[in-house]
Amino acid sequence: MRIIDTHLHLVYPDRLSYPWLSGAPQINKPWTVEAYFAEALPLGIDAALHMEVDVAEPQMLAETEFVLGLPRVIGAIASGRPEHADFPAHLERLAALGRVRGVRRLLQFQPPELSTTPLFRDNIRLLAQYGMTFDICVKSHELTYAPPLIAACPDVQFVLDHCGNPKIADAEWESWTVRLEAIAALPNVVCKVSGILANVAPDWTVDQIRPYVEFVIDTFGWDRVVWGSDHPVVTFFADLTRWVNASREIVKDASADEQAKLFHRNAQRVYQID
Numbered sequence: 001m002r003i004i005d006t007h008l009h010l011v012y013p014d015r016l017s018y019p020w021l022s023g024a025p026q027i028n029k030p031w032t033v034e035a036y037f038a039e040a041l042p043l044g045i046d047a048a049l050h051m052e053v054d055v056a057e058p059q060m061l062a063e064t065e066f067v068l069g070l071p072r073v074i075g076a077i078a079s080g081r082p083e084h085a086d087f088p089a090h091l092e093r094l095a096a097l098g099r100v101r102g103v104r105r106l107l108q109f110q111p112p113e114l115s116t117t118p119l120f121r122d123n124i125r126l127l128a129q130y131g132m133t134f135d136i137c138v139k140s141h142e143l144t145y146a147p148p149l150i151a152a153c154p155d156v157q158f159v160l161d162h163c164g165n166p167k168i169a170d171a172e173w174e175s176w177t178v179r180l181e182a183i184a185a186l187p188n189v190v191c192k193v194s195g196i197l198a199n200v201a202p203d204w205t206v207d208q209i210r211p212y213v214e215f216v217i218d219t220f221g222w223d224r225v226v227w228g229s230d231h232p233v234v235t236f237f238a239d240l241t242r243w244v245n246a247s248r249e250i251v252k253d254a255s256a257d258e259q260a261k262l263f264h265r266n267a268q269r270v271y272q273i274d
Contacts, residue, residue, distance in 0.1 A: 001256075003244070004264040005048035006271065007161070007194045007228025008036065010070070016063055017056040031232045033070040036240075043244045044263075045229070047072050049271060051135070052079035052104055061093055068099055074273060075101040077135055082123035083114060091123075095130050101271040102133030102159070107145055115149045128155040131272055135192075137161040140172060143179035150186045157188055157270060162195025162230065163216050168209060169201040177215060184219045190270055191220045193247065193262065194228030197238050204237060206246045213250050222258045226267045 011018060011031040021028040040048070050067040052060070060079040067073055078094050080087060080103040094100045107115055114120065127134055134156055136146050143164050150158050160183060166176040183189055193213055200209065217225055227247060234243050251259055267273060 001044055001248070001259055002264050003043065003045040003227060004074075004267045004273070005040065005045050005229045005231070006159075006192060006226045006267050007051045007230050008048040008073075009051055009053045009230070009232060010036065010067060010073075011053060011232070012066070015066060016053075016059050018053055019056060020054055026236060027232045033073065036231060037072055039240050040229075043241060045244070047074045048229075049074065049101060049267070049273075050076045051228075052077060054106055055079065057081065061090070064094060064100060065097055068097060075099045075271060077102040077104050077133070079103070080105055082120045083117065085119065087123040088126060091126055091130065091132075094132075100130075100132065101273070102135055102157075103127060104135040104137060104161075106137050108138045108142060108165075112142075112145060115145055121149065121152045124149070124153050124156060128153075133157045133159050133271060135159045135161050136189075138165065140165045140167055140176045140179065143176070143183065146183050146189075147186060150183065150189050154188055157190070158186075159226065159270065160189055160191045161228075162198070163191060163193060163212055165195065165199055166212050168196060168199045168204070168212060173211075177219075180216070180219055184224075190224040190226060190266065191216050192226050192228050193217075195230040195233065197234050197243055198230065198236055200237055202237055206249050209246065210250050213247070217251075217262070222254075222261045223266065225262050226270055227263050 050073050055063045064076050064078040067076055078100050082105055164180050166172050231240050
């Protein structure tokens with residue numbers, strides 16, 4: 001089964017600055033496209049969308065321009081600051097690069113009011129004019145930030161990253177499911193099956209994560225889910241191979257059509273990949 005990775009982070013410290021990586025020593029090193037695809041291609045991953053890596057703000061455009069020139073990177077979800085008045089100009093520059101499929105502004109650990117201002121929401125609405133998505137990345141206790149923003153921008157396609165980041169190591173369930181259902185009730189959002197291995201204990205098992213992935217698929221439906229590796233963050237408690245194998249194991253009883261939707265077909269539609 002072919003896989004398009006919708007959430008690949010690449011790190012090139014010789015070219016770009018990643019201030020936050022000083023607090024993540026396990027992955028604070030180069031992560032190149034060649035090293036990634038050496039592991040990914042035998043797993044069936046033949047293409048990837050690069051997800052912005054929260055570079056230093058002056059380098060946001062440079063990061064996007066650079067990764068779009070790398071092999072098998074078929075598009076980018078670029079970094080942006082919709083809270084700034086110059087966001088429309090930034091969006092124009094991104095559009096001029098070609099193959100920018102969406103924008104992400106990390107909302108996790110940000111003040112709740114960041115995404116509630118008229119300026120932020122007006123700027124997000126501009127994405128529809130360019131056919132670009134907006135990826136929402138929040139922690140599970142912050143999921144209540146998402147529905148008001150999604151509802152205020154009905155023409156924009158939203159993507160909820162990392163299954164909404166359930167705290168699996170703490171056996172979080174009810175609070176996460178209730179918040180996720182509120183998001184899934186909105187038609188203009190899909191959920192990304194990615195990133196959950198950042199929220200597990202080191203001794204995690206497939207049976208432990210299975211209910212979370214199955215709940216996402218049951219709640220959003222097979223037409224509203226996409227798959228991502230979250231590489232190299234996935235290496236905190238696993239590796240790419242183990243995450244791919246776990247994902248396949250969880251959905252092995254689904255039809256070939258359903259699996260194709262999760263692993264590549266929905267990504268082509270949502271991110272407008274040719």
